[in-house]
Amino acid sequence: MPFRLEFEVKTESGAAIALAEDKTDESLFAEIRIGGDWNRKVLVRPCYYLTCPHILAEHIEAGLVDANEYRPFWIDYKGGVDKVGKGGQEEAFLEWDAGAYHQRVATQVHVACSFSTVAANPHTFKFILKPLSIPFRLDFTVKTDKDAALALAESTTRESIFAEMNIGGGSGNARTVMRSCYYLECPDVVSLHKEEGLVNANEYRPFWIDYKGGVVRVGKGGQEEAFLEWDAGAHHQRVATQVRIGIASWASTNGDWVFYKFCE
Incomplete structure (x- = not known):
């Protein structure tokens, strides 16, 4: 069930995206935070961050998100592998094999994007x-x-x-x-x-x-x-x-x- 999702985000830091098998925190199998650690890196965890504080993959790059403009990104999921990249670039800056870690590949995925006002x-x-x-x-x-x-x-x-x-x-x-x-x-x-x-x-x-x-x-x-x-x-x-x-x-x-x- 491969998919690719393109999106834009405007925030000072910490844009969080979750991949889940249904709409519950317990079903999350990947939580991605773009511009985490005060907009200095991208982090991936294997479940909801309160349950899984440990980081399995990270990409260090300052200034990925911005509070004054929308920045484009994409995420795809294929064969259990999560990839995250910048809009307009085909190469992913972050990749993680969620299927191997969880020993299963999701057949349908809910993508959740969180925001604060x-x-x-x-x-x-x-x-x-x-x-x-x-x-x-x-x-x-x-x-x-x-x-x-x-x-x-x-x-x-x-x-x-x-x-x-x-x-x-x-x-x-x-x-x-x-x-x-x-x-x-x-x-x-x-x-x-x-x-x-x-x-x-x-x-x-x-x-x-x-x-x-x-x-x-x-x-x-x-x-x-x-x-x-x-x-x-x-x-x-x-x-x-x-x-x-x-x-x-x-x-x-x-x-x-x-x-x-x-x-x-």
Whole structure:
């Protein structure tokens, strides 16, 4: 089940990617940290870092990631071997035989990419992942006290946002809302769901978002029914053909996010 995944990341240090056989920490068979050790090296561990603090492979190179620009990379998995390289270069800078170490080769892989957002007022979206072609469904988890903000946009500018969601907002993590653009320009709510405790500061909570035929839907992980839905295409009188994902934290709380990309 060979695959190759191309991605971009903008961060000061420590961009973490996990390869797993399902969406649990226990199923991780490779955790890769690009720009680790204060952006001085790339590290590979054979499972989740709290369980496997020992490093099995490393590449020493300062400045691989940058807080002010997106840097391109790729990762592939073939015959049990993980490789990581820079975008535009075919030669890998890091390689490790996970199959030999674990004495098995995964037949399907979930790729998890983790990101952090810092509280800001007004909040500023960090655009992650490469452009998504429609229709798409994206699974993710988030750990935050409240106000996990997501944006769908046609580019990486605030002006191109055509749907903004705030999960666990309001007073006391009690409601989730959707707006038709960045909230300072579009304070009116176009879709509302009232439910307390949707997000939590001490554990990752799973969600999904999809975009099909101009309709944006948000739901809980493990549930097919959406709790938030809105026809952005009808409102804006157009349907985006490619979508960028933005994440942010509001004024009072930081957030930790994990996004999953299924490869087969």
